[in-house]
Amino acid sequence: MNPRRKKRLTLFLSIAVLIGGAVSLMLYALTDSIDLFYTPSEIIEGKDGRKPQVGQRLRIGGMVVPGSVSRDSETLAVTFDLIDVGPKVSVQYTGILPDLFREGQGIVATGTLLDSRTIKAQEVLAKHDEEYMPPELAEKMKGIKHVKPDNAGN
Known part of the structure; x- marks a missing residue:
């Protein structure tokens, strides 16, 4: 050469x-x-044949189940359930929730998977428009009706 x-x-x-x-x-x-996005059904049943591992950071989106919000009277700890079209997943959060957070509302939480059905959230975001939701969640929830929250002031 x-x-x-x-x-x-x-x-x-x-x-x-x-x-x-x-x-x-x-x-x-x-x-x-990198935080992968999951719906409650995908956490339980798996996404593309793979379930998230305990301890994995992830984002989860779904609707807050009416009647599931439980607040600790002495701390800022809150526990609530999320649902899409399948099983429920429990979310634990310590902190001040967004003003738009309420039962029947769509939210996205970022946190760590504690066990197969529980997420310890570090951040909770409530959607600001009742018509918008992440495209992945919108596709999963087509045709599902949810209870809208009461207008307490009206």
Whole structure:
């Protein structure tokens, strides 16, 4: 092989290895911040044949089951159930809930899976428009009717 071509090949392979290493390190660094989105049914039954592992960070979206909100009178701890079209999943949260949070409302929570049916949430987001929901959840909930909350002030 020509020495000039050998030098170019070595340079090209070195650059390819460095770029591959940099991309690998970036992907490894991002694995801690990736939160997969699940619905309650997908947590129980699995998503694409795989169930989330206990301790895994995830996002869950669903409707708060009417009558399931339980507040601790001495702390900010709240427990409530979420449902989509299948089984219920329990969510535990400590903190101040959003003003729009209420029973029958759609929410998205980010947290850690404690066991097969319980999530310890670090963040709870309530949707602001009753017509909007994440596309994944909207697809799952087509045709399902939910109880809308009462208008207490009206």
